[in-house]
Amino acid sequence: MKPPPFVYHRPGDVDEALDTLAEVGSDGKILAGGQSLVPLMSMRLAAPAHLVDINGLSELGEIRVGHDGVQVGATVRHAQLERDEAAFAAQPLLRQALAYVAHPTIRNRGTSVGSLAHADPAGELTAVLALLGGTVTVRSRTTERTVHAAEFFLGPLESAVRSDELAISAFFPGLPPRSGSAWTEVSRRNGDYAICGLGALVTLDEDRTIATARLGLISVGPTPVVVDVSESLAGQRADAATFTEAARHVEDAVDPEPDIHATAEYRRHLAGVLTGRALADATERALESTT
Amino acid sequence: MSELHTVELTVNGVPRTADVPARRLLSDFLRHDLELTGTHVGCEHGVCGACTVLVDGDPMRSCLLFAVSVNGASITTIEGCGPATGELGPVQQAFLECHGLQCGFCTPGFVTTITAYLEENPDPTEDEARHAIAGNLCRCTGYQNIVASVLRAAELKREAKAAI
Numbered sequence: 001m002k003p004p005p006f007v008y009h010r011p012g013d014v015d016e017a018l019d020t021l022a023e024v025g026s027d028g029k030i031l032a033g034g035q036s037l038v039p040l041m042s043m044r045l046a047a048p049a050h051l052v053d054i055n056g057l058s059e060l061g062e063i064r065v066g067h068d069g070v071q072v073g074a075t076v077r078h079a080q081l082e083r084d085e086a087a088f089a090a091q092p093l094l095r096q097a098l099a100y101v102a103h104p105t106i107r108n109r110g111t112s113v114g115s116l117a118h119a120d121p122a123g124e125l126t127a128v129l130a131l132l133g134g135t136v137t138v139r140s141r142t143t144e145r146t147v148h149a150a151e152f153f154l155g156p157l158e159s160a161v162r163s164d165e166l167a168i169s170a171f172f173p174g175l176p177p178r179s180g181s182a183w184t185e186v187s188r189r190n191g192d193y194a195i196c197g198l199g200a201l202v203t204l205d206e207d208r209t210i211a212t213a214r215l216g217l218i219s220v221g222p223t224p225v226v227v228d229v230s231e232s233l234a235g236q237r238a239d240a241a242t243f244t245e246a247a248r249h250v251e252d253a254v255d256p257e258p259d260i261h262a263t264a265e266y267r268r269h270l271a272g273v274l275t276g277r278a279l280a281d282a283t284e285r286a287l288e289s290t291t
Numbered sequence: 292m293s294e295l296h297t298v299e300l301t302v303n304g305v306p307r308t309a310d311v312p313a314r315r316l317l318s319d320f321l322r323h324d325l326e327l328t329g330t331h332v333g334c335e336h337g338v339c340g341a342c343t344v345l346v347d348g349d350p351m352r353s354c355l356l357f358a359v360s361v362n363g364a365s366i367t368t369i370e371g372c373g374p375a376t377g378e379l380g381p382v383q384q385a386f387l388e389c390h391g392l393q394c395g396f397c398t399p400g401f402v403t404t405i406t407a408y409l410e411e412n413p414d415p416t417e418d419e420a421r422h423a424i425a426g427n428l429c430r431c432t433g434y435q436n437i438v439a440s441v442l443r444a445a446e447l448k449r450e451a452k453a454a455i
Contacts (some may be wrong), residue, residue, distance in 0.1 A: 001335035008296065008313035008359055031360060038316075038355045039336035051313070053360050079349070103426025105340065105404065108349040109356065190425040 003041035010053045014060065017052055017166055018141045024050040026163040031055070032075060035102070035110035036118050060168065065090045069134070069173040074114070074166065078107035090174040092285075093132065093181035093199055097124040100183060103191040116152070117167045119159040119223070122193040124183070126153055127224035131199050131216025134172045138165040146171075153223035178204040178211075180285025182278040185218070186270050188261065194219050195262045196270035198250075200278035202238075202286045210236050210283065213246065215275055220256040220267055227253045229275075238287050243279040247272040296359045302327065303371030313359050318342040320358035321368060329369040331399050333428070340427035343400040344368050350407045369399035372406050381447040382406050382440070391440035393431035400427050405441050409448055415441065 009024075011017035021028055029048035031037060032055065040046040054060065060073040065086040072081055081087055082098040101107055101115070101124050115123045116136055129136070130149040137146045138161050152160045161167050175181060185197025198217040205211040212230040229246035256267035295310040302325060309324040318335075321327045321344070333341035335354045342353040345367035373380040379387065382402045392398045401424060408415070408423040415423060420441035421434070429437060 002316070002319075003314045003357075005293065005312065005314050007294070008357075010359075031357070034357070034360070035337065035352075035355055038357070042316075042336050042354070051357075053357075055360055103340075104423075105343055105350045105352055105426050106337065106355075109346075109351045190422070 001042045004047045007050045010056055020052050022141045022164045028052055032114035033110035035106050063087055071169050071171045072112050073169050078110050078112055081112050091172050093128055096183040097128045100124050100185055113167050113170050116170055117159050117161050119153050119157055121156050121222055122219045127216035127218045130224040130226050132173050136170045137168045139168050140165045156222045176203050178290050180282040182281035184274050184278050196267050198274050198278055200282040202282040204238055204286050208238055210238050220254040238283050243276040247275040250275040298358045298362050301365040315358045316354050317356040317358045318353035327368055327370055329399050331396055341397050341400040343403045345407055350404045369402055372402050382444040385440040385444035389436050389439040389443050391437045397429045409445055
């Protein structure tokens with residue numbers, strides 16, 4: 001269980017990091033928190049010839065909270081984002097979901113942008129970004145582009161970041177007015193990968209009926225799945241809404257694979273049950289925000 | 292490939308340095324290069340928590356860190372969790388009193404994790420104590436006595452503070 005040898009690079013700024021990435025090409029891999037990469041290397045499932053360590057790039061260590069959302073730099077740790085009061089105020093789903101990312105010791109080192117770039121279909125933040133319609137900004141030596149969540153996750157462990165690019169930051173849109181969010185998931189043991197997990201985002205109309213409701217799910221497909229259930233809930237009184245129809249809608253919309261941890265049927269069942277719970281919590285919070 | 296990197300760390304308050312290959316895990320750096328064998332290595336892929344050390348005060352899995360990547364950091368290992376050699380810190384004392392260990396293999400990871408946790412949460416409930424140790428595995432005691440140790444350690448720390 002020892003990682004294979006590699007050439008270590010520790011750039012002092014972003015430009016130097018991009019130059020190094022351009023030189024080492026597809027033999028290179030970025031080391032941020034390393035909480036997924038290091039075990040993959042120890043198990044010899046990954047053997048990059050070059051590691052480009054971005055932990056020295058303090059310019060990427062900032063959380064910027066603006067009127068429209070939260071921008072998270074590439075070296076921001078999960079724990080740092082989870083504790084950030086301004087980020088929580090702007091988009092509570094971040095803290096709600098981060099509490100489920102592995103264990104606190106992992107969150108002390110793992111980075112939020114790194115987990116997006118890693119694109120694990122069981123990674124909570126992938127669904128948070130997809131549900132909120134966020135973006136990731138990636139830069140190479142020659143270009144910079146901002147990729148929408150819908151185009152960012154290409155497959156299991158495959159994101160839109162090319163080998164000569166560095167994911168500089170992620171942007172999570174803020175919580176709209178009269179809205180509430182919630183995250184919930186089921187795993188065999190506390191901190192394990194979720195068998196199914198999901199976030200909900202509910203927005204009310206001015207008359208406090210439900211206007212829109214969406215869910216972002218993990219562990220039920222190769223990439224995060226977003227399901228819009230506005231149609232089955234629109235116009236309902238938020239305090240009297242039942243979420244049975246929305247839950248059925250989500251069950252129909254997902255197409256989970258069976259594996260050693262759970263059958264496809266069980267994952268589908270969980271998707272429905274968790275939909276009801278998350279919608280209830282998110283709706284209650286949306287109601288609270290209007291009082 | 293076999294190029295060596297000079298890694299300088301402050302370990303339990305003492306500056307330490309060694310020349311190691313880039314692939315040297317922090318856990319192996321502590322155990323092999325610095326001969327601090329109190330840090331235990333269990334699963335070596337971040338699941339068991341036995342190798343947990345404090346990096347600049349925060350608990351992290353030393354088997355998921357390259358030593359070269361934390362160059363310059365301040366590390367606290369189980370050897371640094373007591374007031375002096377041969378004396379027990381409050382968390383270790385609580386484990387002794389509550390029978391929080393049997394074989395002791397997992398204990399260094401628990402003690403470091405709980406030491407950091409109590410700094411931020413000096414008065415946890417039983418539920419919070421259970422949650423605090425959720426990332427550490429123990430295969431002998433069951434967790435009841437370890438949860439009791441967390442609560443007792445919090446008590447000991449409060450008593451020590453009140454005595455000042």
